[in-house]
Amino acid sequence: MSTLPVGSAEFTAMQDKLQTLSKVLTTQAAIAQTPKELIWTLNKAKLYRYVPVLPKEKRHPVPLLLVFALMNRPYILDLRPGHSFVEFMIHHGYDVYLLDWGAPGIEDKNLKFDDYTLDYMPRAIRKLKAVSGATEFSLLGWCIGAILTTIYSALRPDDGLRNLILLTAPLDFSKKENITFARWVDERYFDVDKVLATFGNMPPEMIEYGARALKPVENYVGNYLRLWDNLDNPQVIQAWHAMNTWVTDNIPLAGGVFRQLIVDLYRNDRLMQGTLMIRGERVDLSRLRANLLTVIAEADHITPPCQSESVNSKVGSTDKTLMRIPGGHIGIMAGSGASKRTWPHIDEWLASRSE
């Protein structure tokens, strides 16, 4: 039997590492595996119903609708088997629906919050009610999805919304010194009209750059060093691969919404001031009466806690809870600790209010 030359084991190990690295950086992970059916579409938007795993008598009668941000794919809520919020919720007896906004084309560049909250959401909810047979429902909005759900809930308080969960919701823009994005899009430095006149919609590359540039060293260096250090750890690699697939899969943001986000919210804080107008209606947060759970990520650099803390004092709900969870903007829901630190708390809050 021939002996291997000195260093061949190290060479093989290095070769394996490089193969893993190449695979992780050049392929897409298998994500969004929980079975679902498409029940409604409108333009690019799609409403999915996740196939329940529990019999009807064991499920909560109030269905749950998930609404994610407009400029990212919503499958972060169903990242990979065993690490999926959707999977967790359907196993805990919820009838879960997901509103996927899809990627806007240039023909959608004029879509505004008005269209999403008054044309798309009410129709999707109408379908949800028809399919589920329920008259009441719960809404979970995350990031910009939380802005949409808040506006909708305040404008349509009698639509049957029983519970509203806001995750890392950027609603309060008054403390600009704590919000890096607010500084970047200040009217002295950022000409939103010129950007939109050039691109129509906000390009995904610019959105991705904006999110990554908030923590450039962590995102452009630290993230890849962590990958390199763990190339022989399949669990870390799987998690990194899935997250990287999601992080690099951005979609454009409709120009009309982007303008409202910058001018009405980041610059003028109109939602909290009670001066935001949506298709001629003033968004009055005191009209929001659903049971409210506001979840704050303590280490959130995209939506700092100060942006979500004050909403509970503005709404008309009598049942309202503020929950602080250690972690970042995405980590609290999709990180390795989410299944212990976040999801059970959301389930605990929602279960008693979904009977």
Place this chain on the structure above:
Amino acid sequence: MSDPQAESKKAADPLEQWRQLRDAYIDIWAKATGEVVNSEAYAEASGTMLETYLAASSPFRDAQKKLMVSALEQLNMPSRADFVSLAERLANLELLLDDMDAKLSQIYQLATAAPPPALPKAESEPSHSAFKAESEDSRHAPKAEPEAKSAAPRKTGKIAKKVSK
């Protein structure tokens, strides 16, 4: 709890000290850049860069757009603007269809739920109650209805009433 085998492997790794030093350096670097990107100077600089890029690229983009439009026109082909306007019309049609679909479902439900008419006198009752049920239902239905009404063709309402009658 840490794995003792992994710990001993880590201790024997000659690169471990270098890795710790590297991580410490990266932490310092991250804090420093965090302060930089959060400054007014960075906001101003990135704004200037973006402005410069838009100003420099705009003449080329405009020229390219004009060239493409005229080329498509010469070839008797539809332009992007034509497709956009078509897509917008399709999206509006989808809204109308969605409202009609919801109305038809409602009518179907009412029609299948109503008891079969037995007596001429009772005949008017179900249709009356069907009307009532519809209006009550729409009170509980999502407030999409008012918006839908503005977007939906008035005809759908008339059709609904005709069928109920």
